Amino acid sequence: MSNLFEFPEDREASSAAKVRALEALLIEKGVLGSDSVDAVLKHFETMAGPFNGAKIVAHAWVDPAYKQRLLEDTPKAIAELSLPLGMAGAEGEHMAAVANDSEVHNLIICTLCSCYPWPVLGLPPYWYKDPVFRARGVREPRAVLQEFGVTVPPAKQVKVWDSSAQIRWFVIPEQPANTAHLSEAELAALVTPESMMGVALVAAPAV
C-alpha cells in the first residue's frame, strides 16, 4: 500500500490526484453536480473579468458615437456589445463610465470590494481594500497617482470617483498615440485593469 509521503518529489502530481479523487467522489455521492466546478470557475474565466472592460474600452476608442453612448447610459451601451449575459443586468446595472481626456484624469476608489465593478474589471488588486489608499486617493490623488507612475500635468484636472452600492465607476483611459492602425482586438489587448481604475495609463505596444 502507498502512504501519504511515498512520493514527496512528486508533490504536484500527488495533489492533482487527490483533487481528482475528491471531485469524483463528491460527484459520485451527489454532493456536487458534474458541472458545478466548471460553472463557478466560468464566472471568473469568461463572465466577470478585465477582458470585458478591455473590449468595451477598445470599442469606445474606435467608435466615438459609441463612446458617447457609453458615457451617457453605460449599462445600455454595454448591452449593445456581445458580452456575457448578466454584464448589463443585475451585477452591472449600476455601472457608470468616465473618460480620461486631455483635460481630465479620472481615478476610482472604494473601500468595499462589493462596490468594485467586477464584471468589467475582474478581481480587485490587493491594495484596493487598503483604507490608506482610499483616504489618500481622496486627499492627495496626484501624489497617489505619482506613486503608481502616473504623472498628471498641473493643468490637467484630477477627478476622484468613489464607487458605492449605487454606482460602480470605471475609467475609459486615453487611447495611446500611434495606435490608430491597430484592430479593435489588438487595442483591447493593451487595456489593463489598472488603466480602467485610473492608476495607470495605457501604453502603446512595444515596437
Add this chain to the structure above:
Amino acid sequence: MFTRFEEYAAASMLGAPDSPPRVDGKLLFTNRWERDVFGLALSLAKAGCFEWEDFRQSLIASIARWETADCADQPRWDYYERFLEALLDVIEAHGVLSRSELTRIIKARVPAADDAATH
C-alpha cells in the same frame, strides 16, 4: 452588495492572509488541479456544505501551521497545497465526507498513464 456568491467569496479573501494568487484582475492558476480545488471549495460552500467563512478560517489555520512549522522538513511554499489541506479539513469537520472516504482521497495515487507520462 453582492449579487454573486463567487464575487463575495473571492472578495472576502482579498487583503487577508488567505488571499489567492492573481494577476491582472484574474485568478492565477499554475496547474489545472489548483483551478479545480478552488472551484471545488466554492462549489461546496455554494451548495451549503459549509459556510465560506468556515473554509476561510480553515485556510488561515493551514497557512499559520505552515508558517510555524520546523524549517527542516518544511515543503516550499505553495498556496494551493494549503488550500487543499484546508478544504479536506473543513470537509471532515462538517461531515461532508467520512473519515474513511477522506483516507481514500489522501491515498489517491497518480493514475498509471499519468505516471508514465511524467517520467
